[in-house]
Amino acid sequence: xxxxxxxxxxxxxxxxxxxxxxxxxxxxxxxxxxxxxxxxxxxxxxxxxxxxxxxxxxxxxxxxxxxxxxxxxxxxxxxxxxxxxxxxxxxxxxxxxxxxxxxxxxxxxxxxxxxxxxxxxxxxxxxxxxxxxxxxxxxxxxxxxxxxxxxxxxxxxxxxxxxxxxxxxxxxxxxxxxxxxxxxxxxxxxxxxxxxxxxxxxxxxxxxxxxxxxxxxxxxxxxxxxxxxxxxxxxxxxxxxxxxxxxxxxxxxxxxxxxxxxxxxxxxxxxxxxxxxxxxxxxxxxxxxxxxxxxxxxxxxxxxxxxxxxxxxxxxxxxxxxxxxxxxxxxxxxxxxx
Amino acid sequence: xxxxxxxxxxxxxxxxxxxxxxxxxxxxxxxxxxxxxxxxxxxxxxxxxxxxxxxxxxxxxxxxxxxxxxxxxxxxxxxxxxxxxxxxxxxxxxxxxxxxxxxxxxxxxxxxxxxxxxxxxxxxxxxxxxxxxxxxxxxxxxxxxxxxxxxxxxxxxxxxxxxxxxxxxxxxxxxxxxxxxxxxxxxxxxxxxxxxxxxxxxxxxxxxxxxxxxxxxxxxxxxxxxxxxxxxxxxxxxxxxxxxxxxxxxxxxxxxxxxxxxxxxxxxxxxxxxxxxxxxxxxxxxxxxxxxxxxxxxxxxxxxxxxxxxxxxxxxxxxxxxxxxxxxxxxxxxxxxx
DNA sequence: ATTGACAACCAAAACGTTTTGGGCTAGAAT
DNA sequence: ATTCTAGCCCAAAACGTTTTGGTTGTCAAT
Numbered sequence: 156x157x158x159x160x161x162x163x164x165x166x167x168x169x170x171x172x173x174x175x176x177x178x179x180x181x182x183x184x185x186x187x188x189x190x191x192x193x194x195x196x197x198x199x200x201x202x203x204x205x206x207x208x209x210x211x212x213x214x215x216x217x218x219x220x221x222x223x224x225x226x227x228x229x230x231x232x233x234x235x236x237x238x239x240x241x242x243x244x245x246x247x248x249x250x251x252x253x254x255x256x257x258x259x260x261x262x263x264x265x266x267x268x269x270x271x272x273x274x275x276x277x278x279x280x281x282x283x284x285x286x287x288x289x290x291x292x293x294x295x296x297x298x299x300x301x302x303x304x305x306x307x308x309x310x311x312x313x314x315x316x317x318x319x320x321x322x323x324x325x326x327x328x329x330x331x332x333x334x335x336x337x338x339x340x341x342x343x344x345x346x347x348x349x350x351x352x353x354x355x356x357x358x359x360x361x362x363x364x365x366x367x368x369x370x371x372x373x374x375x376x377x378x379x380x381x382x383x384x385x386x387x388x389x390x391x392x393x394x395x396x397x398x399x400x401x402x403x404x405x406x407x408x409x410x411x412x413x414x415x416x417x418x419x420x421x422x423x424x425x426x427x428x429x430x431x432x433x434x435x436x437x438x439x440x441x442x443x444x445x446x447x448x449x450x451x452x453x454x455x456x457x458x459x460x461x462x463x464x465x466x467x468x469x470x471x472x473x474x475x476x477x478x479x480x481x482x483x484x485x486x487x488x489x490x491x492x493x
Numbered sequence: 494x495x496x497x498x499x500x501x502x503x504x505x506x507x508x509x510x511x512x513x514x515x516x517x518x519x520x521x522x523x524x525x526x527x528x529x530x531x532x533x534x535x536x537x538x539x540x541x542x543x544x545x546x547x548x549x550x551x552x553x554x555x556x557x558x559x560x561x562x563x564x565x566x567x568x569x570x571x572x573x574x575x576x577x578x579x580x581x582x583x584x585x586x587x588x589x590x591x592x593x594x595x596x597x598x599x600x601x602x603x604x605x606x607x608x609x610x611x612x613x614x615x616x617x618x619x620x621x622x623x624x625x626x627x628x629x630x631x632x633x634x635x636x637x638x639x640x641x642x643x644x645x646x647x648x649x650x651x652x653x654x655x656x657x658x659x660x661x662x663x664x665x666x667x668x669x670x671x672x673x674x675x676x677x678x679x680x681x682x683x684x685x686x687x688x689x690x691x692x693x694x695x696x697x698x699x700x701x702x703x704x705x706x707x708x709x710x711x712x713x714x715x716x717x718x719x720x721x722x723x724x725x726x727x728x729x730x731x732x733x734x735x736x737x738x739x740x741x742x743x744x745x746x747x748x749x750x751x752x753x754x755x756x757x758x759x760x761x762x763x764x765x766x767x768x769x770x771x772x773x774x775x776x777x778x779x780x781x782x783x784x785x786x787x788x789x790x791x792x793x794x795x796x797x798x799x800x801x802x803x804x805x806x807x808x809x810x811x812x813x814x815x816x817x818x819x820x821x822x823x824x825x826x827x828x829x830x831x
Numbered sequence: 832a833t834t835g836a837c838a839a840c841c842a843a844a845a846c847g848t849t850t851t852g853g854g855c856t857a858g859a860a861t
Numbered sequence: 862a863t864t865c866t867a868g869c870c871c872a873a874a875a876c877g878t879t880t881t882g883g884t885t886g887t888c889a890a891t
Contacts, residue, residue, distance in 0.1 A: 157610055157612065157847095159846095159847060159848085160847065160848065161847075161848095169870080169871090170870070170871045171848085171849095172849085172872075172873095173869085175848070175850090176849090176850095176870090179849085183869060183870075184868095184869070184870080185869060185870090188869080188870085202606065202610035202611050203611060203847085204548075204611060204612045204846085204847050204848070205612060205613050206544055206547050206611075206846085206847080207612075207847035208849075209848090209876095210846090210847080210848075210875095210876050210877070211847080211849045211875075211876050212848085212849070212876085215544065222576075231570065232568035232570050232573065234573050235568055235569050235573040235576075236568040238560075238576075239560075239562045239594055242560070242562070242593065246593060251591055251593070251613070252592050252594075253555075253589055253590070253591055253592075254576070254590050254591075254592040255584060255589070256577055256580030256584060268540065269540065272495060272538075272540035273540050273541060273542060273543040273544075274542045274877090275543050275544070275589070380774070381775060381777075382774070382778065410775070411778050413780060414778040414779070414782075418780075436568045436718070436719055436720070437748070439720075440719040440720065440723055440749050440752040441752070442751060442752050443755075495877095497877055497878085499877075507840080508841045509841085509878085509879095510840075510841050510842075510843095510880085511839085511841065513878070513879060513880090514879090520838095521838070523838075523839060523840090526839080526840085543878095544876085544877080544878090545846090545876070545877035547878090548845095548846050548847070548848090548876090548878075549845075549846050549877080549878045549879045550846085550878085550879070612847090
């Protein structure tokens, strides 16, 4: 059995109270006693039982993160980097990170409820928002501290970090138009996702501004994976005339699209332009390197975690709602029209 | 404040004991009472406080996973898929997953100690083993349940799942030799990692069997990232005569190496052969698609989690030590010598 | 009438901590 | 001689559960 505070009390001849207070460095314990208690605790290899501490303190010092996994092939570099950002920040404040995997759907809210009401977490981080997000409705109603990566279409009265996808896509379209592209296609994300909305909005607006329109046949929806990008790109490449540029709404789909184009013998960046969004590490090392919009994923994870921790500590966060301005990263996958 | 069992007791006029036992479906509670208690619990929106349950039961129903993150750019598709495998399996048994991020080094063992002795987890999963792994030494000594992805050079008396990297690399070398390659280079993983050892062993053995030797100048060490693969490949490509094939010891480095080769105008699969290991989803969609060794990452996560859960439930796992036979996946990044 | 068996219930202890609300002693101030 | 203060200490309650070891009442068998 693990050594408890009681064991230390017995061994030092002090009371449980005194031991507890000595370890917590209260000043109604004499220096000598503190010294003694600490030495004995060390000798006996004492580690506080966090469960008991938490039960008593009514705070868990744990934040929850529920990852929207989709089936077995969930190799999204995006999430591992986000996780690193959140995890490292949480750890630096002594907080634990409870990660659940749960596909979006029926049981999802139940998972949130359980973590919250079961007192397993002090707060939650919500990622990949939907346009109308029941998770946020629930958390708001239940008065649970939370912070969000992304926005929703409903009242934005909660703390969030998001990147300005609309602006990012405007930059991208302007870039393509400057290169002479007119017949521009798009592989969109599933439309219920909020970031899909903003990115598409940016595309539509910028196209319109350039006197263009996104034609129906040039708009397809992909599932955000590389395979999905590949499949949807094939459909676009079958059209004639072929689009001269394909805007994929995330890097993974862009890489898939590049692969589809190259399979047909097209040289990406010359015969066809393909662009992404996110700037995952792979984008830089793709062949050709991918033109994309940068999103500081690690930093976003870190920021959103910081926000939540500030709320949990009772402060109002310095910045409650952050929208980051993205940067366009021009590489070789985009080129002038032939 | 959340609804507790006490509130239900008051409301139903029963004792705390009876309520607890009714909810747990003990048979010394009358059906009528059970019905009543359950109804009231439901009405009041009761969720058991897991902390209290755990403290009392002395099991946390939580397993720990400590991810070896290396700095901010941690976009490893490998780990997100492993995480999904572990997470989904844990969830299907009602277990929680406590994830910590902790770079290897000084503080690492302390993190393990804390989770274990603080009673935060019932068991741990160890990933990315080192040849001599202090984490395993510690867990073994501390008599903590754990399961491992990977092996070590020390006594293998613990439960693990691993892929036979030696065999996998033998398949790969044979494939290359069959294609006529003689001047074969290698981008090795950091040598303290156990999987590096096995993969390199496979390469050395198979080369020797083919009457070849891995020359010193053709052996470089990369950091497992795409950037690392790129940098090390540049060194190899500067040599003259150039190697006709480069075996990268993981897919990420292989992708980086491809990128380096392509930058020099080489056609991968014709002018130079480049291969990987892992078969991450991206490998299939690389251009050209990457010849690699398949590793069922999700399944491995799931298996190692299963093992741990079986141990925690007191059973001896059906298979305590599993070594999976890998399959060679030949795609277009490997070709016959020009 | 007593005994035994059974169904239904419950008080109290326990898990390991922190917090509350004190107590005791020695010395200083009145 | 009393009162006050400061310094150190501690018993007990509390957090929300589960488990232990009962008790009570009813009915059937003796």
